[in-house]
Amino acid sequence: MTEIRSVAVLGAGTMGRGIAHVAALAGYRTTLFDPHRPALEDARATIHRRLDKGVELGKVAAADARAAAERIALHGALAEAVAGADLVIEAAPESMAIKVDTFREVARQAPADALFATNTSALSITEMAAASGRPQRFAGMHFFNPVHVMRLLELVRGLETSPETLETLRGVGERMGKEVVVVNEAPGFVTSRINALIGNEAFRMLQEGVASAEDIDKALKLGLNHPMGPFELVDLVGLDVRLSILEFLHRSLGEAYRPNTLLVQHVRAGRLGRKTVRGVYAYDREGKRLPP
Numbered sequence: 556m557t558e559i560r561s562v563a564v565l566g567a568g569t570m571g572r573g574i575a576h577v578a579a580l581a582g583y584r585t586t587l588f589d590p591h592r593p594a595l596e597d598a599r600a601t602i603h604r605r606l607d608k609g610v611e612l613g614k615v616a617a618a619d620a621r622a623a624a625e626r627i628a629l630h631g632a633l634a635e636a637v638a639g640a641d642l643v644i645e646a647a648p649e650s651m652a653i654k655v656d657t658f659r660e661v662a663r664q665a666p667a668d669a670l671f672a673t674n675t676s677a678l679s680i681t682e683m684a685a686a687s688g689r690p691q692r693f694a695g696m697h698f699f700n701p702v703h704v705m706r707l708l709e710l711v712r713g714l715e716t717s718p719e720t721l722e723t724l725r726g727v728g729e730r731m732g733k734e735v736v737v738v739n740e741a742p743g744f745v746t747s748r749i750n751a752l753i754g755n756e757a758f759r760m761l762q763e764g765v766a767s768a769e770d771i772d773k774a775l776k777l778g779l780n781h782p783m784g785p786f787e788l789v790d791l792v793g794l795d796v797r798l799s800i801l802e803f804l805h806r807s808l809g810e811a812y813r814p815n816t817l818l819v820q821h822v823r824a825g826r827l828g829r830k831t832v833r834g835v836y837a838y839d840r841e842g843k844r845l846p847p
């Protein structure tokens with residue numbers, strides 16, 4: 556089985572920075588690639604802030620946090636980021652075209668025996684695996700936001716993913732402190748498929764005037780024990796991300812997943828969630844929710 560010592564994470568957005576954080580804390584030499592330098596600097600600040608918070612909460616030893624921060628190298632050039640990687644985890648935007656292009660390029664730059672994984676929330680592992688030219692050494696590693704707190708890793712088996720690859724990646728996930736479930740490739744896997752339906756239904760109810768966004772959230776939190784309401788959650792995940800998952804599920808699985816038009820309108824208005832300080836709710840620059 557391949558021994559994983561270094562991990563390259565592609566994309567310094569919400570998920571990529573979270574994955575780099577848990578990879579470094581797990582003791583892997585970690586590179587984080589993004590073509591946009593400000594995104595890398597912002598990711599570094601986020602990771603440092605969260606590591607400090609982990610120390611403050613008594614979850615992480617101060618020396619481990621310091622060592623983790625030192626293990627992360629930021630790269631604006633893809634070739635440099637993946638050159639010495641044993642495992643490459645892609646966390647680029649949710650577009651098959653972008654992901655396929657990325658893996659074609661990475662296959663030319665990364666060591667021949669490196670494993671590849673995608674953090675896609677829903678798209679086909681097998682299609683990306685084919686583009687990478689190493690389908691047996693390819694799988695889905697679906698992390699959850701916020702990555703350093705959420706306990707699950709959904710490991711997704713593509714058509715040709717080898718058992719060795721899955722076992723190696725299971726070990727990586729466990730070393731990152733995650734509980735692992737293995738899922739055969741299917742649109743949206745387990746979590747995104749169900750989550751997208753709940754979120755879409757919540758928008759439908761809001762549009763129908765069944766209840767206010769606040770009360771729909773409150774009902775699911777207090778009546779069904781969800782840790783966050785569906786609108787709080789979609790503001791965290793990103794309405795654009797949710798819409799693109801629904802569009803894919805609609806194409807793949809049919810009518811039940813047709814994106815609600817109020818959600819579509821929010822995305823067209825640029826109300827993408829916390830990251831744009833306006834989603835279903837409004838936030839200040841520090842991410843604090845503003846009163847309605």
Ligand code: CAA
Binds near residue numbers: 701750782
């Ligand atoms: N380092 C280490 N641990 C930390 C930490 C840090 N920087 N910050 C917080 N923690 C720990 C806390 O100590 C706490 O641990 P215990 O449970 O052992 O006490 C735990 O993490 C939770 O932290 P908080 O108590 O501060 O936060 P909370 O209770 O308010 O919960 C939440 C916050 C975890 C985000 C919770 O609201 C939640 O679970 N929400 C749902 C999130 C969700 O569903 N995410 C998935 C979205 S879908 C997705 O991501 C995938 C996709 O495909 C789009």
